[in-house]
Amino acid sequence: MAAYESRLAQLARACLPIGAEPFMIDKPYPHAAVVAADLDGDAIPEVAAVYRHGGGLCLLVLAYRDGAWQEAWRADGQGIGVTHFAAMPVTRAGTPNLIVGWRDEAGWTKLSVYERTREGFAETASSVLRCHYMEAMDMPDATTGLDGKAELALWSHAGGGAYRVEVVRWTDGDFVPAPDAYGYYFPVVARYHERLTRLAPGNPFYWYHLADAQHRAGQQRLALASVDRALGIALEPSRDELLALERRIRLSFAPYRVPRAAGLYPASLKTKDGTRWGFIDASGRMAISPRFDDAMDFQPNGLAAVAEHGKYGLIDASGDYRVKPVYDSIGSFSEGRATVIDAQGFGLIDENGAVVTKRSYPFIADLHDGRALFYVTGDGEGGASRYGSANWTRRGTRRYRPDSRTRTTSTQAKPS
16 A cells, blocks of 8 residues: 555656645555545546645646646645545545545644536535544445445544544535434444543543434433433533433433323423423413423323432422432333432432432443343453343342343443
8 A cells, every 4th residue: 555655646746846745644644645546437547636835735636648647637725734635436426526634724624525527626515514533434324225425424623532523425415414324433433432431430521422422323321321420420511511412312212202291391491590490281381380400201100300409309290309309310210210320320219219229330221121231340441341130129139140132241240
């Protein structure tokens, strides 16, 4: 590969103005911004290069004509550097586009996707694509698989090593989000942010971005656990932002789409002390006064999770607490049990608020068929997480048996 790139760079250099040099991209390894591809569909590859000359950048396309390489198109560069230079089909299958990431003085990359026209080459999109890092690949969706066109994954710095990520594809003349590709790509994003949470487990910003990536990867149980961890340890990101993410996760997660009970609905009200939540009835009358920081739907068992002073409890339809607000989060009830999170980790409570787990765990899933998946973390920085499942049938009682259906990263763990 290095020799191939060197020959391309030598070819391009021979066609550049005197004193010009191909631009060198430093990541993921130093290489010249030179690529060969059949950009016009005539079965003869063109050579494209970005070069520096006279203090500026230029984009050049060379075509082989009449036994020699000749300039086919030239344009001024759009930044002070180049972070990405490639040729692959983006706007239609079978014909490569030229993809250039132009870096500006602020460190952002503006992506230009060029397509062959009668006049030479032109940028395809009216929208501006900006990021700090980009990956381009044909991402399969759940129904049609690969379509021969590359989606673009745009990574933008969110602060402290975390990234906001979006996946876009060319559709109807512009780039639009590609949610059907999220399940393929966002596990990569989740693994990246999971490493950050291991390095700094007390940073809620990392947990927030991990939860968002897990949500879009379809890992909804893990996403809820991550956003609950973020809610329990700091002020940033804002609780409103975290709660909004939690609501999006729950709305997309079938086990949490439970029918409302008690005929009451959460409703917010702006007050001099900020937004407060209460409950209205079917006529719109405020049936439970707006005194809560947050409020969830009433569940079929007639209980609703609400928050005061940053802690969650459970109320009944009269607004009285059945479980005092002492938890960082309370999940939906399943088979008479709900997951709760406090400073020690995950536990399970029954509908009276009694804790049925004797210890806390890094994660416990909802109960199904009397059993719940859990895991414990390994020892040391490289220790693997161990998964298992247990049956908490009554307070303080756990019956454990190995579950061959449970995916493990090392050995299964027995709850203690």
